[in-house]
Amino acid sequence: YQRRVHGVDYRGQHVLAAYQHISALDAGLVVKIDDQEIDDDVQKQGIGLLDQFNSEGNELMLHWVELDRAGRVGYRTDFGACDGCEAKEESLEVARWAVEGAEGVLRILDPNGRDVLAAYGPSESSKAGIVVTTSYSAVIAPLRKLLITLVLSAVGFIFFGVTVTFYVTFRMLSRMRHTWKSKLQLETRVTKIEELLSNMYPKAIAVRMLSGEPRIVDFLPDITCVMIDIHQFTFVTNCISAEELLELLGYTFHVMDTVADYYGVYKVKTIGDCFMGLVGLPDFFSYTEDPVAHAVHFSSGVLQAFSDIFSHPSSGDIIKKISAIKAGHRPSNAKINLPSPRSPVQNTQAASVTSGNTSTSASDRKAVASKTYCMRIGLACGPATVGILPGKTPVFDCWGPTINLAARMESSGAPSYVQCSEEIFKRSLNFPLFPYKWDKPRTVYAKGFGNVPAYFIASTLHSLPDALIQQLGLRTKFKEFFFGGVASTSAAPSRQISEVDRGRPNGETV
Numbered sequence: 001y002q003r004r005v006h007g008v009d010y011r012g013q014h015v016l017a018a019y020q021h022i023s024a025l026d027a028g029l030v031v032k033i034d035d036q037e038i039d040d041d042v043q044k045q046g047i048g049l050l051d052q053f054n055s056e057g058n059e060l061m062l063h064w065v066e067l068d069r070a071g072r073v074g075y076r077t078d079f080g081a082c083d084g085c086e087a088k089e090e091s092l093e094v095a096r097w098a099v100e101g102a103e104g105v106l107r108i109l110d111p112n113g114r115d116v117l118a119a120y121g122p123s124e125s126s127k128a129g130i131v132v133t134t135s136y137s138a139v140i141a142p143l144r145k146l147l148i149t150l151v152l153s154a155v156g157f158i159f160f161g162v163t164v165t166f167y168v169t170f171r172m173l174s175r176m177r178h179t180w181k182s183k184l185q186l187e188t189r190v191t192k193i194e195e196l197l198s199n200m201y202p203k204a205i206a207v208r209m210l211s212g213e214p215r216i217v218d219f220l221p222d223i224t225c226v227m228i229d230i231h232q233f234t235f236v237t238n239c240i241s242a243e244e245l246l247e248l249l250g251y252t253f254h255v256m257d258t259v260a261d262y263y264g265v266y267k268v269k270t271i272g273d274c275f276m277g278l279v280g281l282p283d284f285f286s287y288t289e290d291p292v293a294h295a296v297h298f299s300s301g302v303l304q305a306f307s308d309i310f311s312h313p314s315s316g317d318i319i320k321k322i323s324a325i326k327a328g329h330r331p332s333n334a335k336i337n338l339p340s341p342r343s344p345v346q347n348t349q350a351a352s353v354t355s356g357n358t359s360t361s362a363s364d365r366k367a368v369a370s371k372t373y374c375m376r377i378g379l380a381c382g383p384a385t386v387g388i389l390p391g392k393t394p395v396f397d398c399w400g401p402t403i404n405l406a407a408r409m410e411s412s413g414a415p416s417y418v419q420c421s422e423e424i425f426k427r428s429l430n431f432p433l434f435p436y437k438w439d440k441p442r443t444v445y446a447k448g449f450g451n452v453p454a455y456f457i458a459s460t461l462h463s464l465p466d467a468l469i470q471q472l473g474l475r476t477k478f479k480e481f482f483f484g485g486v487a488s489t490s491a492a493p494s495r496q497i498s499e500v501d502r503g504r505p506n507g508e509t510v
Helices: 035-054 085-099 136-200 203-210 233-237 242-263 291-305 314-323 344-351 362-369 401-411 422-428 466-472 492-496
Strands: 002-008 014-022 027-034 060-067 073-075 104-109 115-122 128-135 217-230 265-271 274-279 375-389 395-399 417-421 436-438 442-446 450-460
Touching: 085 104, 085 115, 085 128, 115 136, 128 136, 136 203, 217 233, 217 291, 217 401, 242 265, 242 274, 242 291, 242 314, 242 466, 265 291, 265 395, 274 291, 291 375, 291 417, 291 422, 291 450, 375 401, 375 422, 401 417, 401 442, 401 450, 417 422, 422 436, 422 450
Parallel strands: 375 417
Antiparallel strands: 002 014, 014 027, 060 073, 060 128, 104 115, 115 128, 217 274, 217 375, 265 274, 375 395, 417 450, 436 450, 442 450
């Protein structure tokens, strides 16, 4: 057998004995050592370790506790005096737990009444216990430092995180603001480009251009073309200065543009003193009547705006100055000597095949010739081709026989008159209300067409709308307007110009 036991020897001393049977000698061997010697060695080793540990700035104390023969707890180290029995009893209770083999850590008051943190447990070598105490404040101080360090680190980390977040957010917001500003500027530029294209081209054409369509061309089966030319423009330009010429054309085309917008006439272009417009373009205007009627209303409105029945605002003072110049006479301060232009009567007779096929008398023509600033207007309707002419500067234009015929109607017409093609006249017969009086048909020679019938509009009771008059700033005398600029105070023009109302050959009026 081989065992180790605690016991009491013949001396009555507590010993640790180890015994073993020796089979060779058929005898037993017993070896013993006093518990006191073992405890002293263990205590010395523990104290040596504590001294080495305390030399590093710690405050640990080792208490060797054991039970005496009476079963009471005894301390092998001097705790000093204890002022309170409660502290004594609390310390003894921890020591008893250590002797009995319990282990743990508690915050207690040691026998000297100090607030300590005690770690207790049994001794493996003897029936004794070990209690190691240290000041509670010494344990808590590093923890507090650690806690403060952790808190400061957390605050620093949070501050760093907030700073980085703020910087990143600020940069992102700045970039977003820059992107949004750039996008807004781009949208503004795109809007301006769209507005510019809408002013330069019809809306439907502008949309197709923005979509990137490479070739834009359309055939329109029914379109009405309006051609306007300023009468005696060459003579007028040699009677005024360059600034006055610009003022004159600016105001003239401003009036035409305003009337055109009101009646849905799209201005294709202006060449010198010539205005060309189209009526009936798809997706351009919501027409309440036949586009032909809108074209006639527009032509009548332009002639009325520049007639004697209206007075112009201050912006149109140049019209008064031009009207004061007698046709065919050059002012004394003119720099260029030019021959007097032919009278409108001569121009009309040269363009007409026969001089006796119109009912407008020569006296009326002479009255018109005395009016310096007036216009000739030609109308034609029919098929035409429209599209964008490619090149360095894309231009919207129109081509076809209808456009050419409208130009011939204008060039072979008379000042202050609207000359229309036969198709315009026929279309007007189907209108329920057409407040215009037609002159008798006449035959004119049109280059490329030969001899074609043409119709003058003699007079109308359709005056400019009040909204348009206010927009132009005109003052009206509210009287019947006679094409050709003849005064309407007498009945002579009505007798001299046959009143063929809506094409009725018998001349009855409505």
